[in-house]
Amino acid sequence: MVVTDSDGLRVAVIGAGPSGFYVAEQLFKEVTASVSVDIYDRLPTPWGLVRSGVAPDHPAIKSVSRVFEKTAADPRFRFYGNVEFGVDLTRADLALHYDAVVYAVGAQADRRLGIPGEDLPGSYAAVDFVAWYNGHPDHPDRQFDLSGKRAVLIGNGNVSIDVARILSSDLATLGGTDIADHALTALRDSAIRQVVVCGRRGPEQAAFTTPELRELGGLPGVRVVAHQQDVGSPTDENPNSSLEILRRHAAEPGEARPREIEFRFLLSPVEVRGAGRVEEVVFDVNELVYDGEAARVKPTGKREVVPCDLLIRSIGYRGVPLPGVPFDESTGRIPNDAGRVLRSGRPAAGEYCTGWVKRGPSGVIGTNRKCATETVGALLADYVEGVFARPANLPREAVDELFDGRGITVVDQAGWLRIDSHERSLGAQASRPRVKLCRYEGLLAQAGVVPDVNHAKRIR
Numbered sequence: 001m002v003v004t005d006s007d008g009l010r011v012a013v014i015g016a017g018p019s020g021f022y023v024a025e026q027l028f029k030e031v032t033a034s035v036s037v038d039i040y041d042r043l044p045t046p047w048g049l050v051r052s053g054v055a056p057d058h059p060a061i062k063s064v065s066r067v068f069e070k071t072a073a074d075p076r077f078r079f080y081g082n083v084e085f086g087v088d089l090t091r092a093d094l095a096l097h098y099d100a101v102v103y104a105v106g107a108q109a110d111r112r113l114g115i116p117g118e119d120l121p122g123s124y125a126a127v128d129f130v131a132w133y134n135g136h137p138d139h140p141d142r143q144f145d146l147s148g149k150r151a152v153l154i155g156n157g158n159v160s161i162d163v164a165r166i167l168s169s170d171l172a173t174l175g176g177t178d179i180a181d182h183a184l185t186a187l188r189d190s191a192i193r194q195v196v197v198c199g200r201r202g203p204e205q206a207a208f209t210t211p212e213l214r215e216l217g218g219l220p221g222v223r224v225v226a227h228q229q230d231v232g233s234p235t236d237e238n239p240n241s242s243l244e245i246l247r248r249h250a251a252e253p254g255e256a257r258p259r260e261i262e263f264r265f266l267l268s269p270v271e272v273r274g275a276g277r278v279e280e281v282v283f284d285v286n287e288l289v290y291d292g293e294a295a296r297v298k299p300t301g302k303r304e305v306v307p308c309d310l311l312i313r314s315i316g317y318r319g320v321p322l323p324g325v326p327f328d329e330s331t332g333r334i335p336n337d338a339g340r341v342l343r344s345g346r347p348a349a350g351e352y353c354t355g356w357v358k359r360g361p362s363g364v365i366g367t368n369r370k371c372a373t374e375t376v377g378a379l380l381a382d383y384v385e386g387v388f389a390r391p392a393n394l395p396r397e398a399v400d401e402l403f404d405g406r407g408i409t410v411v412d413q414a415g416w417l418r419i420d421s422h423e424r425s426l427g428a429q430a431s432r433p434r435v436k437l438c439r440y441e442g443l444l445a446q447a448g449v450v451p452d453v454n455h456a457k458r459i460r
Ligand SMILES: Cc1cc2nc3c(=O)[nH]c(=O)nc-3n(C[C@H](O)[C@H](O)[C@H](O)COP(=O)(O)OP(=O)(O)OC[C@H]3O[C@@H](n4cnc5c(N)ncnc54)[C@H](O)[C@@H]3O)c2cc1C
Pocket: 014, 015, 016, 017, 018, 019, 020, 040, 041, 042, 043, 046, 047, 048, 049, 050, 053, 054, 055, 058, 061, 083, 084, 085, 086, 104, 105, 106, 107, 108, 130, 159, 162, 317, 322, 354, 355, 356, 357, 362, 363, 364, 365, 366, 368
């Protein structure tokens, strides 16, 4: 597509995760003439969950960041790190400087169980635990009590598998990754020896994927335990490969090892109990009821109590509302039609969304590329139609003056590259991919910016 307008097309993207980068990539590909994309992130660092979600022992997955850096090297791209939409920047500001805005803020919160005792000490959201071990700067001082022996993990997705693996991996493995140093220290002292992964539904309905499940069987010093009454035996009809793996573990339990990951199914938590801290979880025991092909769970009326010292709730991520932007509380997403933000049910001129905040927390990183392609398609179609109003005729630099005037300390692409190169060089000295800076102060200092006093107060 050729943009003939001498002013070009100016797009602001809120959120520098995979979805935000895929929007920029797609715009650069589709628009052959003048287009510019400014990506904002509340953190001084880009890449969203690729930096603070993807497990540290999966460096190959993180290598997708090279694709993002290629996009960032395009002269039409600018990074505005350390700028939070809704705090430092409003929708009205964006309307003044950009033709269109794309919200790509992901899903920043956890879905709650909604049961008594959920907030007892010793019970944590996987969202927080994952962010902590990945060095997210909101969490460096969080304490997770790993002094007990048994952890219960609620949820049957890949995030649960990541957490089970991190709690059970040997330190020689984790020590060679970019895991946060504070997490490495805490895991070194961890007394956790058994992780029980509990799912509400059966093994056939579990959301985790086969490679992630298979990997657990290869962890040094870890025995994977499954039970034939839950998963069946290897000679049973075999509908999927995850089930095949679980059946093998059930049929050939192998010898005891220092650590154990146990899979339990058809258990719905109804209460977390303990005198002042988590001691046990009470579950409804379920059965599967088939409605044609679809299976749903039904409580059998029986209960089971599983003692535990640590509880990690991992039943999904959830979007959080952005000030002044429509939000559907029931789905935790921005209401949209193929990426066009809906205000009172109608497409809002020049407002779009993509990624997890558009379609919910599911799919792999690459799913966000397809999602961004759809959103960019809608944006460009609207641009051609003349649907959105052009912003005031301000130079591209005017946005920098806005932040200067407000005393907002921006980390730009050059600042991020300084952080990146510092972390990598610390990593090289320790035979690790990088040693992450886990505090705002350290990140800003390495970026070469001096935080404005008032802005620093707003930075958590
Ligand atoms: C624990 C975990 C492990 C995963 N592992 C894998 C894996 O191994 N392989 C795989 O393919 N996928 C994996 N995923 C999925 C993958 O990370 C997501 O598909 C992807 O990150 C979603 O991209 P996003 O850009 O929509 O959201 P995010 O990655 O969350 O990015 C959103 C960005 O928006 C920023 N932001 C939020 N609010 C604001 C605001 N108000 N102002 C400015 N910026 C804001 C955030 O700081 C963040 O940088 C994993 C996910 C999790 C949670």
